[in-house]
């Protein structure tokens with residue numbers, strides 16, 4: 001019943017959105033006719049991309065990021081996570097891919113895998129933002145995408161506010177990887193934001209255990225100082 005009400009609510013929102021002019025998610029000016037993902041062209045132009053990468057010791061070979069988790073990037077990630085802004089993800093993902101393309105190529109990855117959401121959370125949100133970003137990266141990179149290589153078995157606790165050790169503990173046993181899909185592959189593991197890296201590391205651990213050769217983490221945004 002709740003789902004039906006929510007679906008009806010979404011339908012009404014979709015109809016209203018089609019009739020009424022909407023505002024840019026970032027500058028709140030009325031959106032022009034030509035716009036992408038609810039953001040106006042000048043705001044897309046002004047996004048403070050800051051791509052980079054850092055080699056790591058441990059289960060992740062390296063971490064790549066397209067921006068810092070701050071300012072307008074932070075607002076867009078919030079839109080993706082909490083405001084049903086799934087139209088935003090392909091537009092963001094394409095731009096993320098164009099910034100990271102050469103770095104991704106340099107790591108010789110041969111399979112793109114998104115960090116999974118628990119099926120119930122995915123069902124309620126209607127999409128997995130990491131999967132939408134991974135899809136947008138896979139296309140221009142010409143790499144295969146496998147959204148079922150890793151599965152989330154438990155939803156896990158909310159990660160916000162937990163220490164690094166607490167995060168690691170709460171994630172133990174959360175993920176399972178399918179050996180037939182990942183054996184011998186060098187995997188680009190995609191997520192929206194990295195804070196301590198505990199989620200990426202938990203996924204990388206099961207991927208390596210299932211026979212993956214190497215795992216490289218790739219995120220839209222990293223919280224400064226933590227990684």
Ligand SMILES: [Zn+2]
Nearest residue numbers: 024027040043
């Ligand atoms: Zn704008």
